[in-house]
Amino acid sequence: MWSLRRLTVVGTGEGDGRSVVDAAPAVPLRRTFGRFWPYTRGGRRWLALLLGFVLLGPVVDAAAIWLFKVVVDEVLVPRRLGLFLPVALGYAGLAVVAGGLRFADETTSAWVSERFLLALRSDVFRHLQGLSLGFFERRRLGDVLSRLTGDIEAVETFLLSGVLDAVAYAAELAVFLAVLFYLRWDLTLVALVVAPLFWFLARRFSVLVKAASRERRRRSGSVSALAEETLGNIALVQAYNRQDWEQERFLRESLARFRATMAATRLRALFAPIVEVLELSGGLIVLGLGAWELSWGRLTLGELLVFVALLGRLYGPIRGISRLSNGLYSASAAAERIIELLDQRPQVADPPVPLRPARVRGAVTFDGVWFRYPGSKRVALFDVSFHAEPGETVALVGASGAGKSTVSKLLLRFYDPERGAVRLDGIDLRELALADLRDNVTVLLQETLVIHGTVRENIAYGRPDASDAEILAAAWASDVHDFVVGLPDGYDTVVGQQGRLLSGGQRQRLAIARAMVRDAPVLILDEPTTGLDAGSGQRVMELLGRLMRGRTTIIISHNLLTVRSADRIVLLDGGRLADCGTHEELLARNDGYARLDRLHARPVPATPLQETVR
Numbered sequence: 001m002w003s004l005r006r007l008t009v010v011g012t013g014e015g016d017g018r019s020v021v022d023a024a025p026a027v028p029l030r031r032t033f034g035r036f037w038p039y040t041r042g043g044r045r046w047l048a049l050l051l052g053f054v055l056l057g058p059v060v061d062a063a064a065i066w067l068f069k070v071v072v073d074e075v076l077v078p079r080r081l082g083l084f085l086p087v088a089l090g091y092a093g094l095a096v097v098a099g100g101l102r103f104a105d106e107t108t109s110a111w112v113s114e115r116f117l118l119a120l121r122s123d124v125f126r127h128l129q130g131l132s133l134g135f136f137e138r139r140r141l142g143d144v145l146s147r148l149t150g151d152i153e154a155v156e157t158f159l160l161s162g163v164l165d166a167v168a169y170a171a172e173l174a175v176f177l178a179v180l181f182y183l184r185w186d187l188t189l190v191a192l193v194v195a196p197l198f199w200f201l202a203r204r205f206s207v208l209v210k211a212a213s214r215e216r217r218r219r220s221g222s223v224s225a226l227a228e229e230t231l232g233n234i235a236l237v238q239a240y241n242r243q244d245w246e247q248e249r250f251l252r253e254s255l256a257r258f259r260a261t262m263a264a265t266r267l268r269a270l271f272a273p274i275v276e277v278l279e280l281s282g283g284l285i286v287l288g289l290g291a292w293e294l295s296w297g298r299l300t301l302g303e304l305l306v307f308v309a310l311l312g313r314l315y316g317p318i319r320g321i322s323r324l325s326n327g328l329y330s331a332s333a334a335a336e337r338i339i340e341l342l343d344q345r346p347q348v349a350d351p352p353v354p355l356r357p358a359r360v361r362g363a364v365t366f367d368g369v370w371f372r373y374p375g376s377k378r379v380a381l382f383d384v385s386f387h388a389e390p391g392e393t394v395a396l397v398g399a400s401g402a403g404k405s406t407v408s409k410l411l412l413r414f415y416d417p418e419r420g421a422v423r424l425d426g427i428d429l430r431e432l433a434l435a436d437l438r439d440n441v442t443v444l445l446q447e448t449l450v451i452h453g454t455v456r457e458n459i460a461y462g463r464p465d466a467s468d469a470e471i472l473a474a475a476w477a478s479d480v481h482d483f484v485v486g487l488p489d490g491y492d493t494v495v496g497q498q499g500r501l502l503s504g505g506q507r508q509r510l511a512i513a514r515a516m517v518r519d520a521p522v523l524i525l526d527e528p529t530t531g532l533d534a535g536s537g538q539r540v541m542e543l544l545g546r547l548m549r550g551r552t553t554i555i556i557s558h559n560l561l562t563v564r565s566a567d568r569i570v571l572l573d574g575g576r577l578a579d580c581g582t583h584e585e586l587l588a589r590n591d592g593y594a595r596l597d598r599l600h601a602r603p604v605p606a607t608p609l610q611e612t613v614r
Contacts, residue, residue, distance in 0.1 A: 024218070024340040029328075032335045035342075036159050039120045046112050047164075053105040054168040058175035060101065064094045065309050066179070109164065113156050121152050124341060132347040133414035134374050142225030147337050150220065154334030162328045169317035169324065176314045183307050212264035214333035219257035226250050347374065348416050354433035360440040361425050362390040362521035362552035364411065368420035371406060380406045382576045383420070388552050388568070390521070395555040395563035397596065398572035404556040405446070406575075408524045411554065413437055424522070442520040442551075444544075446527040448507045455484055456491040458510050462518035470517055478513035478543050480506075505540070512543050523553045528562065560597050569593075 027035075040047065067090055125148065136144075180188040230237060230246045237246055364387070371381040381403045388394040396404045409415055410422050413429050421428045429437055442462070450458055459471045459480070466474075475481040475491075483506050487493035495501050495510075502510065508528075515523065528544055541562055557563050564583045571578045571586060571593050579590045586593040 024336040058172040140225030142228030146224040151334040154331045158331035172317040216260040222253045364388040365423040369417045370419040392567045393553040395566035402572035403575040441522045442515045443524040462514035474513040474516040523551045526556045
């Protein structure tokens with residue numbers, strides 16, 4: 001028998017380097033079952049019906065086998081062919097009943113299973129959306145998607161299909177054992193001698209199969225993560241001729257998955273013939289004893305044939321239970337990966353009793369804020385304080401890594417500060433419900449995000465209850481209408497995944513329209529002109545001027561050309577507040593700011609290059 005250590009080496013692949021996805025913590029089977037059982041709520045009454053089908057099936061099968069004894073002993077041996085018609089009709093009736101039970105069982109079990117999958121997958125997806133941004137910044141998206149699809153289906157096997165199969169096998173054992181004991185109890189006891197061996201082998205193999213299955217699931221997540229990353233950045237891969245390198249990475253993880261799969265397959269393949277040898281040995285012993293009994297007249301030919309047939313049906317459930325235990329341990333490895341996701345807790349959460357401000361004016365205050373990202377030793381913000389009155393524009397400037405984008409993440413409460421507080425209208429953000437906070441903040445991210453949908457759906461994403469008139473007004477104000485009229489289906493034109501059917505400037509204007517229709521009192525602009533040429537950047541800033549009117553605006557930029565007219569400019573340097581004032585004040589007293597201004601005072605063509613370098 002292979003050792004667990006040997007299996008682990010085969011499963012993971014020696015020397016394959018650092019793993020893309022870590023293994024999920026092991027979870028006891030009882031806890032796993034208890035964790036997912038609540039998701040059967042709503043389908044449990046159908047489970048009772050399924051159990052009825054499961055229990056009736058073996059009874060019908062045993063009756064059909066018993067009719068075979070009648071055919072042999074009452075029709076063929078005495079040659080009374082007159083009884084053949086009633087027996088044939090009995091066979092036909094049982095076949096119809098068996099077919100009806102099979103149809104009802106398959107359709108009902110599919111309904112229960114799919115309802116379970118729907119409930120669990122929806123809950124996991126809802127849970128994922130509630131996790132903090134830090135979770136997604138640390139995890140590989142492909143692995144998360146693998147858990148959301150294939151692993152959840154394996155959980156259904158563990159909890160429903162596997163359990164129902166176990167009940168079916170138990171019912172078959174009970175019915176066939178009862179009939180066998182009725183025929184010949186002594187031969188039945190002889191046949192059961194090999195049963196403990198089935199159980200021993202199942203327990204021994206199940207430990208090894210679970211280890212290999214856990215590794216295979218982990219490697220499947222790694223393959224999905226690499227594929228998602230590579231294909232999602234295919235333009236970068238092709239532009240830098242990194243296809244061979246990405247293929248090597250993908251092949252390495254696929255090979256590791258192949259090794260883990262083959263380890264599990266070898267175990268299952270080894271288990272099957274051993275079980276068959278045991279089954280054949282038991283059958284031959286019983287057949288030999290039955291033939292001896294037949295020669296002495298203590299057993300009829302029909303009884304012997306039926307006994308052997310029932311014995312074959314008896315070993316089937318025993319073998320099935322043995323095989324099922326391996327399958328359940330394999331599925332439990334997938335369940336552990338789902339449990340790990342469900343055990344994740346958001347780093348930020350709603351307070352027990354959130355404050356509900358009647359109307360948000362838009363005053364933003366950072367009060368002595370210290371912050372470092374989870375798992376990082378480097379402090380991202382050191383005692384940062386500044387204030388923005390309602391309707392004011394405050395710009396955050398500084399070199400890359402100065403902490404500018406961290407400010408926006410704290411204002412949206414993707415993270416909470418370690419020390420100090422971020423306030424909205426004087427209220428600590430930690431005292432507000434997340435939904436209320438984010439309803440009052442609009443953000444235009446550095447990466448212009450567009451959903452795969454129509455132009456109308458992308459604008460309404462900012463406020464789903466927006467009317468057509470409000471959507472149209474936002475489109476006019478952001479110059480979206482100018483290019484939409486030229487699209488094949490106007491506002492009903494599908495823009496493609498990530499808006500790839502639109503130019504960069506068009507995507508930017510679409511994002512501005514989405515922000516306009518949201519109409520929140522606080523606006524965050526994160527590098528609003530990144531990736532745009534000088535002309536497009538100037539036009540976008542004109543549109544943003546309309547959006548900023550009457551709103552508290554926080555502009556994050558390293559390009560001073562876009563922030564000179566701000567009411568106040570906050571200069572960050574290495575996470576510290578280096579200075580604060582108007583453009584003219586900072587230019588006069590701060591050498592670092594003056595140096596940045598000289599860099600951006602160069603001819604316009606240099607600006608896109610500087611943007612790109614950042």
